[in-house]
Amino acid sequence: MKSSTPLGRVVRRGSLKAGFSHWWTQRVTAVALVPLSLWFIAALLSLPSFDYAVLLQWLHDGWHAVLLSLLVGTLCWHSSLGVQVVIEDYVHGHATKLVSLLLAQFVHVLLATAGVFAVIRVATGAV
Amino acid sequence: MAARPLSPHLTVYRFAYTMALSILHRITGVALAAGLVLLVCWLQALASGEAAYAQFTAVASHGLAQVVVAAWLVAFVYHFANGIRHLCWDAGYGLNKVQARRSALWVVLFVVVVSLALIYGFFVAAGQS
Numbered sequence: 516m517k518s519s520t521p522l523g524r525v526v527r528r529g530s531l532k533a534g535f536s537h538w539w540t541q542r543v544t545a546v547a548l549v550p551l552s553l554w555f556i557a558a559l560l561s562l563p564s565f566d567y568a569v570l571l572q573w574l575h576d577g578w579h580a581v582l583l584s585l586l587v588g589t590l591c592w593h594s595s596l597g598v599q600v601v602i603e604d605y606v607h608g609h610a611t612k613l614v615s616l617l618l619a620q621f622v623h624v625l626l627a628t629a630g631v632f633a634v635i636r637v638a639t640g641a642v
Numbered sequence: 643m644a645a646r647p648l649s650p651h652l653t654v655y656r657f658a659y660t661m662a663l664s665i666l667h668r669i670t671g672v673a674l675a676a677g678l679v680l681l682v683c684w685l686q687a688l689a690s691g692e693a694a695y696a697q698f699t700a701v702a703s704h705g706l707a708q709v710v711v712a713a714w715l716v717a718f719v720y721h722f723a724n725g726i727r728h729l730c731w732d733a734g735y736g737l738n739k740v741q742a743r744r745s746a747l748w749v750v751l752f753v754v755v756v757s758l759a760l761i762y763g764f765f766v767a768a769g770q771s
Binding site: 533542549552559560565571574590594597603626630636637641 | 648675678681686692718
């Protein structure tokens, strides 16, 4: 009976279902957001102003565009996971809950795409 | 729609200020999610050319919009600090009552100091240059 590995004993026993992946991804994105958001705030504070030309020039640096894209994507991902839990906790009624969850996810994917696409457009000089 | 365990109802417990921090984490989280729309609008305005960006900044420089941005900044600082507190708990540190209360006070202190510094940096110092 004791021939299974420690992992084998816990798999499918409750703690390793989809909830774990959700919980873990929420933490991974949180950890990633610590340096990314610190970098963004420091970068904004170091700019002489938020004028159009200043920001355009700042985003023409490839690494700024890469990090800002990562920040927007990770923020949306983390936000999507968090809002999902809030909806699951406080929105009652099967249909309302399902519609809210779908809507929240669609909006987050839309925000991530629109945000990253805007950064790429500026960074590649399409503006 | 996964059958994950849901959060317990707050009304069952005797109030402690650590609970206020806990519920504030959610409230600021939802507020920050709403603020993401503004962040993306800002980036889209930037990508849509000088005229679009001028339109955006005209709205953003309105007093009410500035209050919203300042509130968003405070919400961010709070969620950031308390989020790190949560990550420490997840790693198994600071879980007993005394430690949790002490870290709660550190979070409040951090939020007050850093929010004031950031509001100064973004609104006062930026306006002078």
